[in-house]
Amino acid sequence: MSPRPVVQALPAYRPGRNPADLAREIGVARAVKLASNEVAFPPLPAVVEAVTAAAGQTNRYPDNGAVVLTQALADRYGVDPAQVATGCGAVTLCQELAQAYNDPGTSIAFAWRSFEMYPLLAQVAGARAIQVPLVAGRPGGPADTHDLQGLCAALDDSTRLVFVCNPNNPTGTAVRRAELEQFLDAVPQQTLVVLDEAYREFVTDPAVPDGIELMRGRPNVAVLRTFSKAWGLAGLRVGYLVAEDPAVAEAVRRTHVPFSVSMLAQAAAVAALASEEVVRARCAAVVAERDRLTAALRDRGFDVADSQANFVWLPVGEEAAGLAAALEARAVITRPFAGEGVRVTVGTPEEDDVFLAALDDVRSATTVR
Ligand SMILES: *Cc1c(COP(=O)(O)O)cnc(C)c1O
Numbered sequence: 118m119s120p121r122p123v124v125q126a127l128p129a130y131r132p133g134r135n136p137a138d139l140a141r142e143i144g145v146a147r148a149v150k151l152a153s154n155e156v157a158f159p160p161l162p163a164v165v166e167a168v169t170a171a172a173g174q175t176n177r178y179p180d181n182g183a184v185v186l187t188q189a190l191a192d193r194y195g196v197d198p199a200q201v202a203t204g205c206g207a208v209t210l211c212q213e214l215a216q217a218y219n220d221p222g223t224s225i226a227f228a229w230r231s232f233e234m235y236p237l238l239a240q241v242a243g244a245r246a247i248q249v250p251l252v253a254g255r256p257g258g259p260a261d262t263h264d265l266q267g268l269c270a271a272l273d274d275s276t277r278l279v280f281v282c283n284p285n286n287p288t289g290t291a292v293r294r295a296e297l298e299q300f301l302d303a304v305p306q307q308t309l310v311v312l313d314e315a316y317r318e319f320v321t322d323p324a325v326p327d328g329i330e331l332m333r334g335r336p337n338v339a340v341l342r343t344f345s346k347a348w349g350l351a352g353l354r355v356g357y358l359v360a361e362d363p364a365v366a367e368a369v370r371r372t373h374v375p376f377s378v379s380m381l382a383q384a385a386a387v388a389a390l391a392s393e394e395v396v397r398a399r400c401a402a403v404v405a406e407r408d409r410l411t412a413a414l415r416d417r418g419f420d421v422a423d424s425q426a427n428f429v430w431l432p433v434g435e436e437a438a439g440l441a442a443a444l445e446a447r448a449v450i451t452r453p454f455a456g457e458g459v460r461v462t463v464g465t466p467e468e469d470d471v472f473l474a475a476l477d478d479v480r481s482a483t484t485v486r
Pocket residue numbers: 154205206207208209232282286313315342343344345346351354355356
């Protein structure tokens with residue numbers, strides 16, 4: 118008895134370092150985790166209240182249609198509830214999209230390097246992954262970003278989905294309105310464009326479009342968003358899809374893993390939406406800290422591009438794994454991409470100062486950059 122070959126070929130799950138374990142292991146009071154792009158703020162007070170109240174009803178199944186949350190999202194974005202689907206995190210919505218649109222032998226296109234989930238979901242769906250390299254950045258200039266023309270040219274009759282991660286994880290770069298509109302105009306109608314906007318709330322460049330506005334009048338466009346990042350609900354698992362064509366949301370609902378958005382997650386998301394002003398203020402603080410961190414890294418000679426997300430990208434190439442290991446030995450957990458770079462989540466000013474001090478220590482101890 119053996120699993121499907123594509124499943125055997127999947128990488129085994131490797132848990133990230135837990136900061137408490139790391140701190141104990143290296144004998145320091147506290148380790149700093151800047152690896153998963155969470156926000157450092159505690160859950161919103163309204164969220165804690167809503168989750169506490171909902172806890173008393175957890176002997177019951179959640180609402181499988183997430184009716185209250187779906188309506189709240191529809192109101193928030195000025196769309197019909199039929200255009201919205203919720204999921205157990207945006208990653209589950211990615212899987213549900215592939216299940217809804219990809220027969221074996223079809224394909225899924227995306228830029229690379231981008232969100233790690235995309236190649237895996239293609240593999241599990243038995244779909245071919247069409248990977249189009251990012252346009253290489255240049256030192257002192259723009260960082261690696263989407264090659265939208267190349268991505269469009271790579272689509273073929275078999276392509277059911279094309280993901281555009283905007284801003285891109287892990288480079289933090291974003292594509293702007295004119296080039297994205299040109300791309301959407303050129304993509305064939307039988308291919309669904311999925312704008313993955315997990316980091317939308319951190320975008321400050323006015324030329325970077327809001328996908329939900331951009332999708333209007335374009336039935337082959339859908340937008341993915343999540344409560345895990347700006348809204349601070351990573352531990353509860355809830356994300357959503359907004360599609361111009363209700364048939365897209367309906368297809369995702371048909372492949373929905375039943376009851377996978379828990380009662381607590383639904384209650385928390387509704388409460389978070391009602392606290393949007395607090396969330397906006399928190400995002401503004403993250404953005405201010407992102408700018409400070411970016412400047413501090415540039416002062417140290419790192420070639421850091423402007424990020425539109427809540428993380429920064431250090432394109433250190435072959436030094437990535439070594440640098441992350443050296444930082445970890447100094448109680449700072451980052452996210453290395455071997456041979457490419459290190460992604461560092463914007464933390465609190467205190468956390469980022471610990472990171473910068475660790476970085477200085479690494480560089481004075483070695484010849485890393
Ligand atoms: C974090 C992230 C998501 C969402 O993750 P969930 O926690 O599953 O909602 C989606 N796309 C990208 C690019 C991300 O970085």
